[in-house]
């Protein structure tokens with residue numbers, strides 16, 4: 240057995256695993272704050288495959304992503320949805336005659352599609368909202384939209400509270416494209432009102448609608464003004480995060496995307512023919528064709544790249560970790576549920592560890608005290624026993640000594656008698672008797 244384990248241990252250390260013979264690889268569990276030790280392993284362990292494992296798992300489960308479009312009526316929201324996903328994802332319920340205009344969106348509608356690309360599944364949902372600005376009083380037109388976003392949070396919280404959370408359906412809005420009218424001026428009060436209502440609940444991504452109606456210069460100016468307005472009104476729009484150790488290419492991509500916000504978009508799901516004969520998605524004008532997928536013409540490609548290719552995970556993460564969490568806290572506080580810090584204390588592993596250690600130490604101390612008591616008791620018992628036997632011994636010793644003393648006294652008496660020539664016994668007074676008595680002694 241010992242032979243097996245030692246051989247096994249050697250084999251492990253040869254493979255680079257932590258083993259008793261290779262202790263430098265074992266991290267000290269007590270020292271959580273110790274710096275990360277970068278150690279070159281002597282063989283392939285396999286944790287470098289973790290990203291692939293996560294990837295495989297996510298691929299199997301598929302991704303859920305929900306985007307919403309918000310903005311004034313007629314800015315091309317429904318058109319952009321179709322453009323974005325390159326499909327007739329958003330089909331009118333009844334086929335329209337070819338000449339008919341896209342109908343106005345009259346209610347909040349979600350359209351979902353299960354999309355697969357290279358074996359990766361994406362359950363994509365787009366929430367189309369009716370455009371606002373058509374009513375005499377548009378003061379409260381943000382309300383149904385905010386309510387829709389919050390009801391999705393509500394639904395998610397319900398799922399979270401269910402016993403079986405295996406199939407957690409995430410219908411929360413992860414990104415909200417806010418359509419800005421291409422006025423060329425600054426943001427209008429209604430835009431500021433809308434964005435201020437939305438930014439605490441959703442990742443806001445401002446887009447300039449119908450960018451084909453403005454020249455490049457006008458767009459550049461307008462973008463600057465819109466960004467200044469957004470900053471001035473302290474509206475939080477989604478910021479593309481950058482990571483320290485990113486490669487140059489990713490950094491450049493992130494910068495490029497960030498530089499395009501607010502995205503100037505053109506939407507069209509129609510195929511048109513360019514003067515040089517190419518068939519493209521775009522809008523044909525007497526003076527030429529605006530190509531949706533041409534980065535020279537508009538920022539549509541960059542917007543799609545941001546949503547799907549580059550920042551989908553960040554958008555989902557921010558929605559979950561910040562927006563949803565804040566909403567949940569607000570909601571619970573509103574319901575009068577005050578957070579009980581002891582719950583978190585218990586959940587906090589460091590505090591819990593400490594508590595457990597204190598309890599363990601107290602238990603040990605108690606056991607030690609008990610053992611001490613038992614020991615002392617036993618010692619006392621033994622001592623009393625010893626004392627008793629000592630006393631007995633002493634008594635016996637005394638007895639024996641007394642007997643011996645008595646014997647010695649007798650003998651001395653006899654000797655004295657013999658020496659003084661007196662008969663030893665009163666009966667041995669005759670000469671024979673004396674002789675006899677003397678010989679007997």
Ligand SMILES: Nc1nc2c(ncn2[C@@H]2O[C@H](COP(=O)(O)OP(=O)(O)OP(=O)(O)O)[C@@H](O)[C@H]2O)c(=O)[nH]1
Nearest residue numbers: 312313314315316317318343344369370449505506
């Ligand atoms: N010039 C131009 N026109 C566009 C663009 N996108 C859409 N349109 C046109 O604008 C009109 C309205 O488009 P919709 O997509 O229905 O607009 P909407 O924002 O969904 O409107 P509501 O549903 O009322 O909120 C249609 O005639 C579109 O063809 C664009 O990028 N440029």
Ligand SMILES: [Mg+2]
Nearest residue numbers: 316317343344
């Ligand atoms: Mg619409």
